[in-house]
Amino acid sequence: MPRNPLRRRALWCSLVLAVCSLAACPLAGCSGSLRPEWNDRAALEVNEDPQAGADGGVSLEVIDEAGYREMLESSRGQVVLVDFWATWCPPCRKLFPHTVQMHHRFADMGLKVVSVSLDDPEEPDERQAVLEFLAEKEALLGNYISRYGSGGKSFEVFAITGGTVPHFKLYDRNGKLHKTFASDSQTIEPEEIELAIEELLGDSH
Amino acid sequence: MAGKWTMILMLPLVAAVIVSCGQAAPLKVSDAAPPWAGIPGIDDKEHALADCKKAKAVVLVFTCNHCPVAVAYEDRLVALQKDYASKGVQVVAVCVNDLDQDRLPAMKKRAAEKKFNFPYIYDETQKIGRDYGATCTPHVFLLDQKRKIAYMGAIDDHNNPKKVEEHYLRDAIDAVLAGKEPPKPVTQQRGCGIKWKP
Numbered sequence: 559m560p561r562n563p564l565r566r567r568a569l570w571c572s573l574v575l576a577v578c579s580l581a582a583c584p585l586a587g588c589s590g591s592l593r594p595e596w597n598d599r600a601a602l603e604v605n606e607d608p609q610a611g612a613d614g615g616v617s618l619e620v621i622d623e624a625g626y627r628e629m630l631e632s633s634r635g636q637v638v639l640v641d642f643w644a645t646w647c648p649p650c651r652k653l654f655p656h657t658v659q660m661h662h663r664f665a666d667m668g669l670k671v672v673s674v675s676l677d678d679p680e681e682p683d684e685r686q687a688v689l690e691f692l693a694e695k696e697a698l699l700g701n702y703i704s705r706y707g708s709g710g711k712s713f714e715v716f717a718i719t720g721g722t723v724p725h726f727k728l729y730d731r732n733g734k735l736h737k738t739f740a741s742d743s744q745t746i747e748p749e750e751i752e753l754a755i756e757e758l759l760g761d762s763h
Numbered sequence: 764m765a766g767k768w769t770m771i772l773m774l775p776l777v778a779a780v781i782v783s784c785g786q787a788a789p790l791k792v793s794d795a796a797p798p799w800a801g802i803p804g805i806d807d808k809e810h811a812l813a814d815c816k817k818a819k820a821v822v823l824v825f826t827c828n829h830c831p832v833a834v835a836y837e838d839r840l841v842a843l844q845k846d847y848a849s850k851g852v853q854v855v856a857v858c859v860n861d862l863d864q865d866r867l868p869a870m871k872k873r874a875a876e877k878k879f880n881f882p883y884i885y886d887e888t889q890k891i892g893r894d895y896g897a898t899c900t901p902h903v904f905l906l907d908q909k910r911k912i913a914y915m916g917a918i919d920d921h922n923n924p925k926k927v928e929e930h931y932l933r934d935a936i937d938a939v940l941a942g943k944e945p946p947k948p949v950t951q952q953r954g955c956g957i958k959w960k961p
Contacts, residue, residue: 646831647955678923708832709921710929713951721917721953722899741956742898 616692620679621702623715629672629700630733636670637758638729639751642718644676644708645687649741650724656748658697660755667759668731672700674716676723678707726751730758789896792915792948796823796906797894802857804884805871810855812910814882819851820913820939821906822932825897827858827865828873830955833900835922837877840901843933844881850940854881859892860900860958892957899954905935905945913939916950 621629630638641657643650654673661671673692677684685703692701706712718725720742728737728751737754739746790797800811815821824840826833844854856879858865867885874883886892895904905914914935919927935945 649956678926681923707921707926708923708953709926710917710951710953711920713953719951720898720956721902721951722956743956743959745956 616689616697616701618675618685618689618692618701618703620705621674622705625702626674626716629702630729633670633729634733635731636668637664637731637755638670638672638727638733639755640672640674640727640729642674642676642716642723642725642727644723645684645691646677646708647723649745651691653724653746653748654691654695654697656751658695658699660752661697661699664755664759669755669759670700673697673702675701675703676706676708676712677703679703679705680707728754728758790894790904790912790915792912794912796821796904796910796912797891798910799857799886799891799894802884802886802891803867804882805867805874805879806882810882810884812906815853815855817851818853819908820853820936821910822852822854822936823895823904823906824854824856824918825859825892825895825900825902825957826856827860827862827900827955828869829860829862829864830900832922832954835924836901836918837873837879839918839924841878841880847936848880850936852936852940856881856883857886857891858883858900859886859889859897861889861960862958865958889957889960892959897957899952899956901954902952902957903932905932905939907939914945914948916947916952920950922953 619625639657639660641650641654643654645651657671657673660669665671675688677688679685684707688701688703704712704716706715712718713721718740719738720740722740722742724739724741724746726739726746727735728739730736736758739751796812798812800813801809802811804810812821822843826836826840828834840854840856844852847854858870863869865885870883870885873879891897895902901918903915903918904912907913914932916931918932920929920931921927929947931947931950935948938945
């Protein structure tokens, strides 16, 4: 192992990248491997939840890691902002209107806004609470609820490092992870998200 | 075969966790646990790591009142202390949040309601949080008999007690008490971000 901590980290990262490209990979830092083996339509359709309800035009679908990759893949050409949130997370609820606002402001310019709730899709009450919240915020976004609920697996498969929500990921028009906004060590500043979106939208035209 | 593949699939996750902790948390497994002292508790006494001299293992858990995830784990901490007291395990709960609803008066009330059977202490300086690199509540650190970090991360794998499949902390304690290394020394902690002072 190299002594220099930076080099050591670089080594770890290349290890992570190497292994990621072989395996289904957590999304952060592994954008190279997002290029999918996505010919298997049958497998994808399993992700479409027949029970997905609708409320005030707001829809909600269960999503897992495969569905997430597919969502990104089908959004090529757009900048994608993903808001990982939960009804049990007050700071998430507070930031959510800003996410909806981003949709209104930038959708025409090529931004796709997606929400992924870490509530439990198997608990009807929680699912209902998510739908009600989304309807109240008029969140006509791509709304998803993690198949793994609030469990540790959600944080692993969606690479929510730091273990806290709210957590935002911003992808460029090629589906590459551009920036992550995590709330584990600092408060997320909505202005910073906005700035990063504007940069990306400007860049890729 | 399936087992092998699971291991290979897990590798990037484990590596990612290690990398991310390298950035956020200065502590690593097998590092000496940073000692603490003079931290007031809900009993109005001052608490120190040295108070746990006799314990074979110490569970230091960063928690608080306001966070729904931390609240979801309160009963599990009480049960843990009850189940492991006779085995020489001491739970110490610490709150460092800079929030009114997470300070001592509120902590006393909550601890009484939930019948906490372990010390619950409040570090206004937040030093213990920085020393351990705590990021959220709950975030646990298991200290072995030599007071080295044996495990850090989440208590288990699901906030909903009915859906827990992996009891990371209990498994780690069992291993440490048996003189072995925990099966998963680091897991991803989850919860509400610690409220640091500006």
